[in-house]
Amino acid sequence: MNATPQRRFAIAGAGLLGRLTAWHLLRDGHAVSLYDAGDLDTPPAAAWTAAGMVAPLAETVVSERSVYEMGQMALDRWPGWLAELQASELWHQHGSLVVAHPQDGNELIQFRRDLADTLGEGALYQELDGSGIHHLEPDLTRFRHGLFLADEAHLDNRELLTRLLGAIRELGGECHAHTPVKVHPGEVTTPTGTHHFDLVIDCRGHGAKTNHPTLRGVRGETLHVTTNEITLTRPVRLMHPRYQLYVVPKPNGRFVIGATSIESEDRSPISLQSSLELSSALYTLSPAFAEARILEQGVNLRPAFRNNLPQVTLSDGLISANGLFRHGYLLAPAVVEHLLSEIRGHGDNPFADLLDGSAPRRPCRESE
Amino acid sequence: MHTQSPHDDALVLYEERFNSRFLLGTALYPSPQVMQDAIEAADCAMLTLGLRRQNPGGGNADGDGDAFWQILRESGCHLLPNTAGCRSAREAITLAEMSRELFDTPWIKVEVIGDDYNLQPDPFGLLEAARELVEQGFKVLPYCTDDLVLCQRLQEAGCQALMPWGAPIGTGRGLMNRYALRTLRERIDVPLIIDAGLGAPSQAAEAMEMGFDGVLLNTAVAKARRPAQMSAAFARAIEAGREAYLAGLMERRQTASPSTPTLGQPFWHATP
Numbered sequence: 001m002n003a004t005p006q007r008r009f010a011i012a013g014a015g016l017l018g019r020l021t022a023w024h025l026l027r028d029g030h031a032v033s034l035y036d037a038g039d040l041d042t043p044p045a046a047a048w049t050a051a052g053m054v055a056p057l058a059e060t061v062v063s064e065r066s067v068y069e070m071g072q073m074a075l076d077r078w079p080g081w082l083a084e085l086q087a088s089e090l091w092h093q094h095g096s097l098v099v100a101h102p103q104d105g106n107e108l109i110q111f112r113r114d115l116a117d118t119l120g121e122g123a124l125y126q127e128l129d130g131s132g133i134h135h136l137e138p139d140l141t142r143f144r145h146g147l148f149l150a151d152e153a154h155l156d157n158r159e160l161l162t163r164l165l166g167a168i169r170e171l172g173g174e175c176h177a178h179t180p181v182k183v184h185p186g187e188v189t190t191p192t193g194t195h196h197f198d199l200v201i202d203c204r205g206h207g208a209k210t211n212h213p214t215l216r217g218v219r220g221e222t223l224h225v226t227t228n229e230i231t232l233t234r235p236v237r238l239m240h241p242r243y244q245l246y247v248v249p250k251p252n253g254r255f256v257i258g259a260t261s262i263e264s265e266d267r268s269p270i271s272l273q274s275s276l277e278l279s280s281a282l283y284t285l286s287p288a289f290a291e292a293r294i295l296e297q298g299v300n301l302r303p304a305f306r307n308n309l310p311q312v313t314l315s316d317g318l319i320s321a322n323g324l325f326r327h328g329y330l331l332a333p334a335v336v337e338h339l340l341s342e343i344r345g346h347g348d349n350p351f352a353d354l355l356d357g358s359a360p361r362r363p364c365r366e367s368e
Numbered sequence: 369m370h371t372q373s374p375h376d377d378a379l380v381l382y383e384e385r386f387n388s389r390f391l392l393g394t395a396l397y398p399s400p401q402v403m404q405d406a407i408e409a410a411d412c413a414m415l416t417l418g419l420r421r422q423n424p425g426g427g428n429a430d431g432d433g434d435a436f437w438q439i440l441r442e443s444g445c446h447l448l449p450n451t452a453g454c455r456s457a458r459e460a461i462t463l464a465e466m467s468r469e470l471f472d473t474p475w476i477k478v479e480v481i482g483d484d485y486n487l488q489p490d491p492f493g494l495l496e497a498a499r500e501l502v503e504q505g506f507k508v509l510p511y512c513t514d515d516l517v518l519c520q521r522l523q524e525a526g527c528q529a530l531m532p533w534g535a536p537i538g539t540g541r542g543l544m545n546r547y548a549l550r551t552l553r554e555r556i557d558v559p560l561i562i563d564a565g566l567g568a569p570s571q572a573a574e575a576m577e578m579g580f581d582g583v584l585l586n587t588a589v590a591k592a593r594r595p596a597q598m599s600a601a602f603a604r605a606i607e608a609g610r611e612a613y614l615a616g617l618m619e620r621r622q623t624a625s626p627s628t629p630t631l632g633q634p635f636w637h638a639t640p
Binding site for chain 2: 306
């Protein structure tokens with residue numbers, strides 16, 4: 001591990017990618033300075049707002065096959081990484097459930113069709129009737145049809161981000177909160193001066209927009225509620241013709257319900273309409289949620305390129321990784337492995353063709 | 369009878385000419401890249417966009433609008449803002465005024481929703497909004513039901529084109545009430561665009577064969593597994609339907625009548 005000579009790295013952006021990369025590089029024996037424009041304990045990162053699902057099948061339906069393949073790496077890497085962080089209890093691999101109300105049964109059919117179309121027949125799900133659903137989630141009594149995606153997982157994402165920060169500090173990583181930066185090859189400029197490094201890694205998500213002309217933010221809104229009247233063991237997705245929402249159980253009777261997806265870079269608080277959609281979805285899942293207390297509303301911008309897939313751009317002295325969109329916890333392991341193998345000059349790099357953003361991308365259509 | 373060649377057969381809305389009869393919506397695509405490809409394959413006359421929820425420029429200090437709007441502008445297509453999500457005439461009017469400022473366009477698709485579950489247009493609110501917006505100089509394209517009297521009132525209000533539904537938004541059920549739609553086509557003499565409810569290119573072709581002037585759709589393309597391929601399929605179906613209408617469909621008959629008379633020809637039975 002310590003065979004590589006020590007190098008000095010700067011990482012801009014202390015979200016999920018930034019923290020994971022910092023942690024790995026510190027463990028390789030390098031020196032790391034981590035910068036974030038916001039707070040580190042309650043970071044402004046999309047990863048803090050996210051629900052922390054690792055759902056390769058369900059997410060493939062809204063994207064493409066590569067997301068499934070990169071997601072397989074997530075299922076493979078997260079348990080090991082969490083064990084090394086002594087945080088195995090944050091990982092929950094109990095599958096996920098996809099349900100629809102009887103009048104929206106076609107949404108389940110479309111979901112199955114889309115899965116089969118992307119991944120081939122015999123995709124890894126199990127069809128459930130009412131008693132099958134009840135068996136898995138005794139508190140869900142209203143549904144007669146559903147799908148069980150047995151491999152899927154979720155993790156306690158906020159606690160994970162906190163543990164990663166603790167590990168980074170313990171390994172001697174230098175952490176700079178409330179420090180907006182400008183990045184250049186081998187250089188980071190903070191409000192107080194310019195600092196030199198062997199390599200700068202830009203993981204700022206939407207914060208790096210000025211460096212990426214085609215990066216955009218996609219507004220997502222969530223609610224955090226708490227109740228002890230209902231227990232869920234796994235994420236539940238509710239398919240509906242107009243919106244697809246999910247609820248993810250968190251420790252201590254807490255649930256995250258999300259998320260809207262609005263093509264806007266507006267960070268203002270959640271709208272009344274979104275809040276109604278999210279809470280009525282939750283209520284139709286089980287009326288036991290009626291007395292849940294709303295603890296928090298979350299609004300953030302998912303960083304996305306035009307194809308909604310991540311991109312890593314490599315140049316001398318500067319690497320940028322961005323565009324994980326709505327798939328942060330699902331795609332971060334593949335993106336981090338890619339970064340690490342580029343930095344180490346060896347290692348697994350199965351997604352190089354997919355992630356490499358240095359190759360010229362297809363130009364946008366010219367105006368007529 | 370119609371003798372027009374399809375080559376000089378432009379769609380004319382409010383005295384503006386369009387070379388395509390396909391109007392495409394911009395919601396629900398898996399990614400902007402996929403949407404861009406679908407727009408390109410559609411070669412469409414107009415792109416509709418909702419601004420109720422997608423607040424362009426919201427929280428964006430540089431003032432050039434959000435990234436998504438830039439992508440739509442780059443398409444080079446005519447933009448048709450809509451008032452999707454409005455539930456009263458007042459809301460729709462206010463939103464139309466905002467969109468005129470934001471997009472610097474007098475075009476507006478007026479949508480006033482009367483029922484939340486099937487998103488059925490509210491004819492009363494729609495008529496009220498259309499009157500006011502026509503008065504204000506907007507080029508109003510009202511999204512309406514297939515009710516004849518409503519369509520007549522909208523025309524009297526000054527709408528120079530109407531957009532009756534085929535079926536409720538997003539259902540993909542095609543032309544649900546052919547009788548009503550045929551009546552509209554016979555009785556209304558401004559351009560009629562079938563808006564909403566189409567799920568398959570054959571349904572679009574049918575609408576065009578019936579003499580409708582154009583088709584507006586979104587879900588059928590956005591939710592297809594390969595949206596660009598589907599929008600190309602719709603584009604061809606719309607053209608085919610239009611040409612068939614111009615060519616003049618034959619009337620249906622009860623009795624079979626072979627196109628090549630065989631009976632009575634010498635050697636008819638000896639064909640190799």
